[in-house]
Amino acid sequence: MDCDVCGGVMWRWLALPSQWEQEIWSCSWCHAATHVGGEWFEIARPPYLPMETRWERAVADGLDTDVSHAFGAFDKTLCGIHLSGMSSFDYLWVPDRENACGACRAAAVIIDERWPQAVRGEDARVSIAR
Known part of the structure; x- marks a missing residue:
């Protein structure tokens, strides 16, 4: 599947x-998500979220708790730390906090810049309801 x-x-x-959803797809370049199937949508495309509200904090056994890392996908932080069983925490990762990982912050800025302005509006990504 190609990213919209x-x-x-x-x-x-x-x-x-x-x-x-029955499937979740994530873009390897801009990290846009597409949810396929489920009770309400054939295809659901969540809208753009700014860096401050987009990422959740990563948690895993062996991850330094003094540094706040952003959960990217596939058991990895945005800065590339890979630990088996890593997941997102219910709290947002805030890039401006003092303990936020600088490498995660740099990656989040780069990923954010990959979203064209034309697709950043709330209704810019089209979802298809059942």
Whole structure:
């Protein structure tokens, strides 16, 4: 599947089917997500979110708790730390906090810049309801 935001290659997440989606796809370049299937949508495309509200904090055994890392995808932080079983925490990762990982912040800025201005509006990404 190609990304509707940047045209990049999307990767399929290993996720259990739910009422919201049967598959989740994530762009390897701009990190846009596309949710396929589920009870309400054939295709759901979440809108652009600014850096301050887009990322959740990463948690995993072995991850330094004194540094706040952003969870990217596939058991990795935005800065590239890979630990088996890593997941996102229920709290947002805030790039301006004193303990925020600088490398995660730099990656978040680069990813944010990959979203064209034309697709940053709330209604810019089209979802298809059932």
